[in-house]
Amino acid sequence: xxxxxxxxxxPAMLPEGWNLLVIDLKxxxxxxxxxxxxxxxxxxxxxxxxxxxxxxxxxxxxLPQVPLSDFVKAREAHSMFHQNARGLKSQFxxxxxxxxxxxxxxxxxxxxxxxxx
Numbered sequence: 554x555x556x557x558x559x560x561x562x563x564p565a566m567l568p569e570g571w572n573l574l575v576i577d578l579k580x581x582x583x584x585x586x587x588x589x590x591x592x593x594x595x596x597x598x599x600x601x602x603x604x605x606x607x608x609x610x611x612x613x614x615x616l617p618q619v620p621l622s623d624f625v626k627a628r629e630a631h632s633m634f635h636q637n638a639r640g641l642k643s644q645f646x647x648x649x650x651x652x653x654x655x656x657x658x659x660x661x662x663x664x665x666x667x668x669x670x
Contacts, residue, residue, distance in 0.1 A: 585616045
């Protein structure tokens with residue numbers, strides 16, 4: 554079996570620059586239930602092997618959610634509350650370099666210079 558199989562979408566049909574995400578469901582810790590009226594919007598199709606049968610259509614009833622890392626939590630918290638690097642380090646258990654990087658990339662806080670820590 555190669556990368557392009559009969560019945561699967563042609564990768565050339567995807568617009569250039571589109572981000573693709575592959576989620577392994579066993580890595581998801583929790584899910585968000587979908588309202589029954591919305592499940593058709595989250596549908597996918599699985600083609601049969603070698604087109605031996607019609608493709609099967611499935612609808613998600615839940616959306617899988619992957620837990621956020623401490624760094625991502627710190628970055629999102631800083632975007633709302635604008636803590637200094639020392640506060641981010643102690644609250645989210647990240648390194649000082651990571652915390653300073655978060656503060657330096659913030660457009661509202663980056664001009665403070667030496668006061669990052």
